Amino acid sequence: MAYLAYALARGVAEGKYAYPFIDVSANGWVGVMSNAVVIALGFVAAAEVLVLVDRMLAPR
Template structure:
């Protein structure tokens, strides 16, 4: 969830002008919720329980979602995110973007495991 906030801040923020309830929902999902999840993890979860392979398991859901988003985009001609838009980026560009994001996801998740282990020692 924290990475949702990072991806939103780096790649998606400002792409669309939102107002009213849509803007509020966007704020809650992409800005407030990621901060609250990190705070919850820091304050309320037991540390030292994460393993180095956990990030690979965590990456399964985003990879399945990527396949779904690409299939739906191909069927509808409209992609959920500009960085996986095959019509704008081509398959090589869209897949390159997906690989970079996936590697960033796994690297950030491994950093989280490291932080978990460091905090467990305290």
């Protein structure tokens, strides 16, 4: 969350965004926030899968 805020602030200040999915001028604020939520959910889902795999592989 902190990096997203930093990247957005820097992009607004410089007019150039580090990533195309956070480019407010191209995607709008709703699109950027939607992209951020989808990416965050992807990270959470990947973490859940890794925890599940770890639990399945752990010795009993």
